[in-house]
Amino acid sequence: MLNTLIELQRLKRLDRTGWSLRGLPNGTESVAAHSFGVSVTAMLLADEIASRGLQLEMERVLRMALLHDWAETRVGDMPRTATHYFGADARKLAEGRAFADIVTGVGPAEAAYQALYDDYEQRQSVEARIVKAADVIDLLVQAYALERAGAKGLDEFWEVATAADFQLPPIAQTVVRQLLDSLLAERRKITEGNAGC
Amino acid sequence: MLNTLIELQRLKRLDRTGWSLRGLPNGTESVAAHSFGVSVTAMLLADEIASRGLQLEMERVLRMALLHDWAETRVGDMPRTATHYFGADARKLAEGRAFADIVTGVGPAEAAYQALYDDYEQRQSVEARIVKAADVIDLLVQAYALERAGAKGLDEFWEVATAADFQLPPIAQTVVRQLLDSLLAERRKITEGNAGC
Amino acid sequence: MLNTLIELQRLKRLDRTGWSLRGLPNGTESVAAHSFGVSVTAMLLADEIASRGLQLEMERVLRMALLHDWAETRVGDMPRTATHYFGADARKLAEGRAFADIVTGVGPAEAAYQALYDDYEQRQSVEARIVKAADVIDLLVQAYALERAGAKGLDEFWEVATAADFQLPPIAQTVVRQLLDSLLAERRKITEGNAGC
Amino acid sequence: MLNTLIELQRLKRLDRTGWSLRGLPNGTESVAAHSFGVSVTAMLLADEIASRGLQLEMERVLRMALLHDWAETRVGDMPRTATHYFGADARKLAEGRAFADIVTGVGPAEAAYQALYDDYEQRQSVEARIVKAADVIDLLVQAYALERAGAKGLDEFWEVATAADFQLPPIAQTVVRQLLDSLLAERRKITEGNAGC
């Protein structure tokens, strides 16, 4: 277990490449900080969805959110364009093998972690799709927070906010849609304030 | 829900004061990155403990780990010495009220979050004590990772590694003790290598 | 004396929390850098005020400005919201006790430093009120410098620029008011340029 | 040409992942800074080798050194372990396609840049092998500079210093060997000073 914990410390220092490539300062967001954001978002999202009547395995949601980026300790935080050049399948395969090596010897839950990772990668369960939505939402809330502090040039991230289809059941889809819409409304306030006319 | 998510983004940027006060560079570890570390450590720890026969409410463990530091968005990451000057009770009270304000209006799970926070602060359940142990272990694994990269002057953190009593039931206590002992053994390798004689 | 000097080095690394919480990069401003700004502002302000006929104990002004934030080595740079949750009195008490411990054993001037600190905290003398005005002015000049370099989302800091009443005698009040007004005028140039219409 | 220049700016901000993963601070070394180091090292190395009688196409050396890492604007700075999971061939293929896209439309020298990149990737010419040696030497001189400033945990980088075989002709091999040996000697001074016995 200790080896895994030591290795995962690396995520606290690893910069999210997307911000660096767009000219934001080093240290803008670590992979660990993003994983925290995704986990918290997934918890709030799932609690809201469950309260509206969709039954969810909450423990799976939280576990998946916490472990979905572990492979980056060995593969790095590859920019989106990298997927274009490697191919989405090759990337999934490589990250899957890295994840498998990381959890090897972690203890009795090794197989369970692997199953959760596979579910997330294949987006089979509702829980996996909610975590994916949380992944996107945390990215956008971070982008919003950066823009509010003065950052520019992040428009391309926002395209997903209108286009994304997470293949969620209606109740979940409604919650995600409402959250994204209220985020877009908040953003309009600052971008319009920006233009200032 | 959105307001809470936006506010919690602040934890991604907030430096853990302990490292800054000991002369390590800004950006060494954010509160969000630490919360991720605590959550992952709690998950691995609890899975190991459960596999040895102690029944645990896993969902509670994960939720508590994720939310235990939220109050820092309003109170900041106070150094240990601050507790000495404010008093432990005053600190708990202030952080508790900050937490309550943060989750106000977060949605249907508001009361549940508050109950989890209170449990953690009072360390009543086994789950809360395991999260506290995870909090300390992630601190020490981070200290180890920094020392391995050349940092010095962190000895005082390590005193807790031998002294800490988390009031855990025997099975859990054994797992935590073994993990701490193997960490201390890893550390000896680098501090001895340091001395190099 | 050496122990105090070593402890105060910590202020060079401690980030001013206000900027981090608003999404600006780590390292934006240290407490030591701010204390320098306050001291310089206090010197210029007091010299201008004195030249208009108000007699001031200049040495007190400079000493108070230099030592007013020392307690932060032990209590950290608490965000404003923290005062809300701890209460202004509890905060003053805690910082006062931290300051007392820091100067214990510093040498023959220990009592004098304590008296200056108490005066500043209670804003009894004109000198203390001028240092407080300098504290606010340096904050605003820093905010202006950040905005000029592209930062946004700092509006709430500027409210104090119109509202602040430092309880100063007329001559001092006029100087402070003129300085704040010319700062607000400079700021309008960049925020209007921003809007760009 | 402008599009390429704008895209290559990204290398100035992109952190070399190897240092981050080993716990060194963000901003330790950018890809652009490393490319500068490789180019300068290649120039000095090639001049020394040429002065001993081996004829070299100096212009090729300099061009190859300058462009060998351009693909990282799209693929990121992948850690070594990533190569293990993707396979060295897949990585070369992906980086080669990214490079091709970057130089598309750069102007009349497009084909020349592509040929230089291919030569470097296949290490066919002596010039390509000298640039590869410069790539490794700059990495080690950087590691030495970091260790001299207090960094630890970089031992694995140094294994290549004794093991590396760059397939160079005898004159070039001698120069590289001498340079590496004198670097190892410098390093011994600080690691022994470290141990301090």
Next chain:
Amino acid sequence: MLNTLIELQRLKRLDRTGWSLRGLPNGTESVAAHSFGVSVTAMLLADEIASRGLQLEMERVLRMALLHDWAETRVGDMPRTATHYFGADARKLAEGRAFADIVTGVGPAEAAYQALYDDYEQRQSVEARIVKAADVIDLLVQAYALERAGAKGLDEFWEVATAADFQLPPIAQTVVRQLLDSLLAERRKITEGNAGC
């Protein structure tokens, strides 16, 4: 040769003062990263110019670009205003002597490096003037990249974009002019978007 390589590592960490003085974060651009940008720009520029029929010694261009800022390891990255106070001649003299000391003992190419440096400083050859143009262009492309990411207050840098006369022969002058014009056009897109009317 090793001593020179070790000393030049310093350029990877040395911040370009111009950005710091305008309130941008530490680590915005190192001297080494800028030197890389200048070298790449010079290569692309010279290749374009050569393709239009002006004969150039390409090797000289690349060498000059790589070494033109080496003196900063000993003299620092002085802000423009420093030249005003020291005098341009005194600055050239000091940097020239620093460069001479850096390359002393570097090996057989020492005299060649010195000649290239002197040519660059005196802008005698067409090659030197192209490198100077590349120096300015990389500065402006960096400024553009920063502005696109939200930076403000960099207007004074752009004055050179319309005013600069690099004393180039017509073909080269045309290429530089076209590049600067297309950069100014790109910039207008973001500054107008900024104003947003």
Next chain:
Amino acid sequence: MLNTLIELQRLKRLDRTGWSLRGLPNGTESVAAHSFGVSVTAMLLADEIASRGLQLEMERVLRMALLHDWAETRVGDMPRTATHYFGADARKLAEGRAFADIVTGVGPAEAAYQALYDDYEQRQSVEARIVKAADVIDLLVQAYALERAGAKGLDEFWEVATAADFQLPPIAQTVVRQLLDSLLAERRKITEGNAGC
């Protein structure tokens, strides 16, 4: 006055070059933070000296400490080696002219600031010499704090600790000597602990 305050903000961001050139991270210490350290050290030093019977103009000490580095907003923080290449006289002359321009129009105290600056530069008064001693002591206490946190390669700074002669009267000389000796004793504890034998 406002223009001067805005310009001096730059010192909060300007890195002390000495640390960067020795491989420490950007942001290690700003010029403003150092000026704060010098001012505090000068205050404590002067109070101790005065308590032993040497009469001092305390206000002069504090003012000189606060303003002695202002010229760096225009000239930058030049490394020591730069003085070698420019000559100490040329450097003093340039910094003196920069200082004069900075305080032009600052208000009624302009001449007084200029006189204090000139006194400091010429080290005529006891007060000026005490500030110079404080300048060196703050440098060494910072070096000690960095070494305690793991930094290496700072030995050359410490030579001054045994060699420095500040031309102080006996009482002042004794106080400075005692402070330096106790600092050297503290340092021996960590360097010996380092060697660990």
